[in-house]
Amino acid sequence: MRTATRLDALGTEDAYVVLDRAKQLEAQGHRVLHLEIGEPEMATPPHVVEAGIRALREGRTRYAVAPGVPELRDAIAQSLRARGVRAAAENVIVTPGAKPMLFSAALALIEPGDEVLCPDPGFPIYASVVRFAGGRPVYYPLDEARAFGPAVDAIAARVTPRTRVLVLNLPHNPTGGVASPEDLERLAALAERHDLWILSDEVYGQLRYDGRCDSIAALPGMSERTVIVDGFSKTYSMTGWRLGYGVMPAWLAEPMTTFVINNLSCTATFVQYAGLAALTGSQDCVHQMVAALRTRRDLVVRGLNAIDGVRCATPAGAFYTFPDVSGVLDRTGVTCEALADRLLGEAHTALLAGTAFGPEGAGHLRVSYAGGAHDLELALERIGRWVGRLAAVA
Ligand code: PLP
Numbered sequence: 073m074r075t076a077t078r079l080d081a082l083g084t085e086d087a088y089v090v091l092d093r094a095k096q097l098e099a100q101g102h103r104v105l106h107l108e109i110g111e112p113e114m115a116t117p118p119h120v121v122e123a124g125i126r127a128l129r130e131g132r133t134r135y136a137v138a139p140g141v142p143e144l145r146d147a148i149a150q151s152l153r154a155r156g157v158r159a160a161a162e163n164v165i166v167t168p169g170a171k172p173m174l175f176s177a178a179l180a181l182i183e184p185g186d187e188v189l190c191p192d193p194g195f196p197i198y199a200s201v202v203r204f205a206g207g208r209p210v211y212y213p214l215d216e217a218r219a220f221g222p223a224v225d226a227i228a229a230r231v232t233p234r235t236r237v238l239v240l241n242l243p244h245n246p247t248g249g250v251a252s253p254e255d256l257e258r259l260a261a262l263a264e265r266h267d268l269w270i271l272s273d274e275v276y277g278q279l280r281y282d283g284r285c286d287s288i289a290a291l292p293g294m295s296e297r298t299v300i301v302d303g304f305s306k307t308y309s310m311t312g313w314r315l316g317y318g319v320m321p322a323w324l325a326e327p328m329t330t331f332v333i334n335n336l337s338c339t340a341t342f343v344q345y346a347g348l349a350a351l352t353g354s355q356d357c358v359h360q361m362v363a364a365l366r367t368r369r370d371l372v373v374r375g376l377n378a379i380d381g382v383r384c385a386t387p388a389g390a391f392y393t394f395p396d397v398s399g400v401l402d403r404t405g406v407t408c409e410a411l412a413d414r415l416l417g418e419a420h421t422a423l424l425a426g427t428a429f430g431p432e433g434a435g436h437l438r439v440s441y442a443g444g445a446h447d448l449e450l451a452l453e454r455i456g457r458w459v460g461r462l463a464a465v466a
Contacts, residue, residue: 083200086428117357123349127342140166156290170303170316182207186236193429220249246438248387276390375452398435
């Protein structure tokens, strides 16, 4: 027996592989510190939990209409105004998390042989779903010196007649990078000039420390060629609820609904009502989360920079840092994969090698600071001590 060859195109996410190893170490009695998984440790806001329970009690346990319950689609469309995006319910499709929308959009937009511009380093699922759809990922670099923003000139240089989609992820996983308003405008002009789709993954769009909240879809003419992918996992600490959405031209929402009918039917109805409460209730929970994450970001950036051989920029968004550890690697002769591997096995501190996000991630680690502040302090101590010991014996 064998599987269809198309499955061979799929990649994976190392965060889950490392999480699995970390759990095995925990099962053996070790206290593992989790800096690998992109999940806020904050609880889902109580009013959102209550709305979910209320929806269950009220019997909202049946199929919903495929593109999402109208009240939620409407609330999502309204919420996009904060990013300057004008949308209506007809532009919104609700899915069980942002990932199914990413997958659906890739299958809906990419023809076999199409080239898709993907960030490197970048969320590994982009290249995976591009390949699955028969496309070819073409990697573009980020500009580390400019807040890890997309390197616009390098992107322009990679456009060919086969280029069909530009994937943006702002703020960016794994670097926390953002783009300047000027760069967003240049990217929009590039997309217009070459008639490209933009797949704009904005799951960290509200987790910003520079007070901004924007979207390339807000620029003139761009909503017609952009699919925004977003969700509730990160902004409202709802990773396990599975709730996300896409925002797209209304004509595309129609075939996308057919696609949803074929593979999802709909998103859990009571979960959609919890999401409605998240969007229409007080946004204090989001502001509190951003404030708490900012404190953790500063703690981690300071702690990492205090380690000899580590250089860590201060990210403007999301909850990741992407420290350059080449000073440590040069002194000890290990690769970033080996460093991440040994930090887990020997210092029981789980984080990811930069190369888990593409070849350009070499020389870096990805550190998620979405966990508890106390654990982050402990983790920094462990990393500092362990790296010091490694350098001493090298
Ligand atoms: N996009 C990016 C860049 C992510 O980092 C993640 C999760 O880590 C997702 C999408 C998936 O989010 P969801 O939990 O809504 O499927």
